[in-house]
Amino acid sequence: MAPDPASDAAPARRLLVVDDHALVRLGVRTLVAQQFPGQFEVAEAGTLEQGLAQLRAAPGGIALVLLDLQLPDAKGFAGLRILRRDHPGVPVVVLSGAQDVRIREEALRLGARAYIGKSADAGGMGAWVEVLRQQAVAPAAAGGASPAAEALRTAHGMGLSPRQVQVLELLLAGLDNQAIAEETGLTLGTVKNCVSSVFLGFNVRSRAELLGLFPT
Known part of the structure; x- marks a missing residue:
């Protein structure tokens, strides 16, 4: 069959x-x-x-x-x-x-x-x-945590604010600053500040470096 x-x-x-x-x-x-x-x-x-x-x-x-x-x-x-x-x-x-x-x-x-x-x-x-x-x-739990989940778990552990964690999620999804501002309702300046805080927390200088920490 x-x-x-x-x-x-x-x-x-x-x-x-x-x-x-x-x-x-x-x-x-x-x-x-x-x-x-x-x-x-x-x-x-x-x-x-x-x-x-x-x-x-x-x-x-x-x-x-x-x-x-x-x-x-x-x-x-x-x-x-x-x-x-x-x-x-x-x-x-x-x-x-x-x-x-x-x-x-x-x-x-x-x-x-x-x-x-x-x-x-x-x-x-x-x-x-x-x-x-x-x-x-x-992924299913048996397959282990996704890169995004691992990044968010790390972010919570380092004390990022809920707003910064939200921006991190959208960064990991590939959105640029303008798209993040439109999706969240935050001003572009606030988004840039959150992105800077995320970069500082993960000790990176660019989106590419951040994504490189959590490869898919």
Whole structure:
């Protein structure tokens, strides 16, 4: 009997979208299906409690949580705090309609992997795709940590700020300063300062040297 090609494919990773707006959940599901066919399954929850129940029911089975900051049972950063406390190993990306830099910075300080606005423009869509792409290319645990994961673990150990770690992630993804500014909402000057801090922390003088520390 000929082998089934599908049996050799990597299993789809599971995303959990916690948002009380059905259209947002549908939008995420559609984006994932279009950009990453067969790579992700999308689970949905309309409240924080529903999301927590899914996490409890499938320990280790959720690769990424996309979290709205305004849920019927968790307003502001309450949901993010609870997720980071109860499920610290699960990456959380905040989805928000607010474009306030202070909210973005606080979300990152509290442990969000990224902060993405619910914008339908090209910049907002590009940010969603980039975050999901980083999750899609992450190797299975049995294969060891990815270069990006190793770099981020080192960055946390050396005390880089959440903003600097976010910039490091985008540097490792190959984005230039202008693209990083557009994706994060930071000013170009702030991005340059963060890049300089990253270079200093890793004792390198260029992107090429930084990438050379963590070859793919």
